[in-house]
Amino acid sequence: MYSLSTSQLTFAFGDHRAGDGVSLSVPEGGIYGFLGPNGAGKTTTIRLLLGLLPPQSGHISLFGQPLQADPLAAYGRIGALIEMPSLYNPLSGRANLEITRRLYGAPRSRIDQVLALVDMAHAADKRVKQYSLGMKQRLGLANALLNDPDMLILDEPTNGLDPSGIRDIRDLLIRINREEGKTIFISSHLLAEMNKLATHVGIINQGRLIFEGTLDQLHSQSGNHVLIETENATEAKLALEQHAFTVSHCNGHHLHVPVENKDQVAHVNQALVTKGLPVYSLRMQQDDLEDVFLSLTQ
Amino acid sequence: MSALSFQLPRALSVEVRKYRRTLAFWLALLSPLFLVLLNFMIYWLRETPMVTPEENAWESYGTMNINPSVFLLFPMFVTLLAVFFFQIEHQNHSWKHLWVLPVARSQQYLAKVIILLTLVASSLVLFTLLIWGTGNLLSVLRPELGFQEDTGMLAVGKMILWSGAASFALVAFQFWFSFRWRSILLPLALGFAGLVSANIIISWEHSIWHPYTAPMLALATAQGGGENLPISPIVYSLTVGIGIFVLAYFEGKNRILRG
Numbered sequence: 001m002y003s004l005s006t007s008q009l010t011f012a013f014g015d016h017r018a019g020d021g022v023s024l025s026v027p028e029g030g031i032y033g034f035l036g037p038n039g040a041g042k043t044t045t046i047r048l049l050l051g052l053l054p055p056q057s058g059h060i061s062l063f064g065q066p067l068q069a070d071p072l073a074a075y076g077r078i079g080a081l082i083e084m085p086s087l088y089n090p091l092s093g094r095a096n097l098e099i100t101r102r103l104y105g106a107p108r109s110r111i112d113q114v115l116a117l118v119d120m121a122h123a124a125d126k127r128v129k130q131y132s133l134g135m136k137q138r139l140g141l142a143n144a145l146l147n148d149p150d151m152l153i154l155d156e157p158t159n160g161l162d163p164s165g166i167r168d169i170r171d172l173l174i175r176i177n178r179e180e181g182k183t184i185f186i187s188s189h190l191l192a193e194m195n196k197l198a199t200h201v202g203i204i205n206q207g208r209l210i211f212e213g214t215l216d217q218l219h220s221q222s223g224n225h226v227l228i229e230t231e232n233a234t235e236a237k238l239a240l241e242q243h244a245f246t247v248s249h250c251n252g253h254h255l256h257v258p259v260e261n262k263d264q265v266a267h268v269n270q271a272l273v274t275k276g277l278p279v280y281s282l283r284m285q286q287d288d289l290e291d292v293f294l295s296l297t298q
Numbered sequence: 299m300s301a302l303s304f305q306l307p308r309a310l311s312v313e314v315r316k317y318r319r320t321l322a323f324w325l326a327l328l329s330p331l332f333l334v335l336l337n338f339m340i341y342w343l344r345e346t347p348m349v350t351p352e353e354n355a356w357e358s359y360g361t362m363n364i365n366p367s368v369f370l371l372f373p374m375f376v377t378l379l380a381v382f383f384f385q386i387e388h389q390n391h392s393w394k395h396l397w398v399l400p401v402a403r404s405q406q407y408l409a410k411v412i413i414l415l416t417l418v419a420s421s422l423v424l425f426t427l428l429i430w431g432t433g434n435l436l437s438v439l440r441p442e443l444g445f446q447e448d449t450g451m452l453a454v455g456k457m458i459l460w461s462g463a464a465s466f467a468l469v470a471f472q473f474w475f476s477f478r479w480r481s482i483l484l485p486l487a488l489g490f491a492g493l494v495s496a497n498i499i500i501s502w503e504h505s506i507w508h509p510y511t512a513p514m515l516a517l518a519t520a521q522g523g524g525e526n527l528p529i530s531p532i533v534y535s536l537t538v539g540i541g542i543f544v545l546a547y548f549e550g551k552n553r554i555l556r557g
Contacts, residue, residue: 050398052555076400086395088316088386095315102312103399103406143395 001028002061003151003183009048009058018044019055020207026151026185026200031177033198033215034187037297041207042187043083046155049185050080063150076104079149081157085140089129093120093139096128097146104147114142117180118172134165141172151183152176158193166190170197191293205297222292226265228255229280230272239275240268248295258295259284305401309409317413322382326417329375330425337362338432342439349443356433356450360457361521363429368461368517369497373510376418376469377489380476383414388480393554407547411473418469422462426455457520464516464531466539467509468492474546478553506531509538 004026011019018041026032036042047053049060051071060067062074087096097111115121118138128136137157144152154173158166174197176182188194194201194215201218203211211218225248230236233255237247240257245268249256259265265284272279317323341348341359348362349355387393397403430451437445471492475485496510505511506527512535515527 047394047555050394052394052397053552072400072402075398078398080395080398082394082398084391086390086392088390088392090320091316099312099315100395100399102308102315103396103401105308105400147400 002026003028003063004049004153004185005061006049007059007061009045009060010056011044011048011053012056013044017041017207019048019058022058022204022207022209024202024209024212026183028183029177029181030199031173031184031186031197032200032202033194034185034202034204035191035194035293036187036189036204038189040189040204040297042189042204043155044207045204046082046153046187049153050078050082051075052082076147077150078153079144079147079151080153080155081137081140081144082153082155083159085136085143087128087136087139087143090127092125092127093131093135093142094124096139097124097142100143100146106146106148110146110148114145117145117176118142132165133160134162134168137161137165137169138172141169141176145176145180145182149182151185154184154186156187156189158188158190166193173197191290203293203296210296218292221296222286223258224260224284224286225256225258225291226268227281227283227285228257228268228272229253229282230255231278231280235275236272236277239271239277243267243271245271248291253280305405306408309401309406310412313409313413316386317383317417320382320386322379322386322417325375325379325382326421327424329371330421330428333367333371334363334425334428334432338436341436341443347440347443354448354450354453355436355444356448357453359433359436359445360429360450360454363425364454364457364461364517367425368513370493372461372465372513373468373489373493373496375421376465377472377486377493379417379421380414380469380472380489381482381485383410383417383473384476385482388554397551397555403551404547407551410477411543414473415469418465419462422458426458429454453520457517460520460532461513461517464512464535466532467512467535467542468539470539470542470546471509474542474550477546478550480554506534509535 002025005024007023009019009022022045034042034045044053048055051067063077065074067074088099094111097114101108101111112121115124118141120135120138120142123131123135128139131139141157158169161169170193173184173186177184186197198215200214201211202209228236230253233250233253236255237250240247245257247255247257257268259268262284265282269279269282337359349358396406433445436443472485472489475488479485492510496508496514499505499508500511500514506515506529512531515531519531
């Protein structure tokens, strides 16, 4: 069962395709990490999902219903935090929540519940302009939780936060997912963060969804590479390319060369030695998630 | 329809909560005070009486307050008010949050229209009350001016009501400009350009088609002039204003999400 799914979603700003046939499926109860480099189309996709941009083609389905059929009913079941939290700085945290609460028609008691949930009860009566960015993000999350939504849609909620702020938001989201049973769709360009948080991952690059699956499936995409230290990496690169190897990284004295097995490692060594290039060290490694991400997005 | 009718009171209560004690609120409250207090001081303190024996004190005092207001201060007030009114949303990046809440965007927009018109109307009511109150005070402080003889407030009230009603299109245009642009410069520049151009062309026979002249022409009509106008400035302003409010919603509702 999917809380959110899209089919062939397309949107372009002039010639730039920010969404190019995006078909994604967010399983109910999961944390879906929507990954991609800056400018890949994450925010545009989120704006499409929320009906803030009209798709040029494709369909969006929220809780099994087309978004366009009854957007207000869909908005009643989601909470969203898009880029910077939308808060009225001259007002207190509580007054901000009261504004959103009235628009949701949620019970008054819900304000104290969400303040406790995001651990902001102590600062509720301070003006928002006195808040740190981390506090604003937590209040933004409280705002998104006021209607007790089935799903949260969050666009880079850890942007600009320090490591401790990032950890606080991560712990909070895990708690909201596990204890409150909310499905979470979260965009980020921080792979390590999604590795700690997400159950499912979608990777977007240049407007196209290039991977979708569980975190384990992403890990299983990883291969091996050999890390070489030599006198002159540029010459070594040329030598290896003559033997049909691909060099993924080349920097000063070091090269990364993707390989499939140990025989290829020996072949790499032989190619360099035959060319008269000294090999100081040669180590076979498994790609980490970053390598997988880079190989998918570059 | 029933769902929508529940949404408007919700949206209105939020707008009232949001604008309490903001810059827009104080501007609406304090602007009428500025002009009326200035004229009150002149009428009270000037040695040579401001009212000649053949003049009606209330009409003289009313005109001294209303003319500079209609020809200069009121359009500036509306321009500034609309800018302050929308900056609270633009500065806090609120549109993307408001537009994904389960209250129709049209209802939230309508609530904003109603609240801005209420602020303008409240300011005009306060302006009228201040003229009446200070006029009565002058009847005590400077009895020789003749304020106690004939209230004359009906004529003053008519001038304010007519010019106020005819400012509907002006309010609608400035609402649109401040709604659609995050920048404060463009609405301010257009507001002042509208005001200056209206003052320049006011004596031209086709000036009525410039919506910013409508309050001036309506004031002239209330003062007994304004003959040969092809259409009532109030009717023209209300018609154009309604059209602009509708157009502004469809033109601006997606545009405001940019940036």
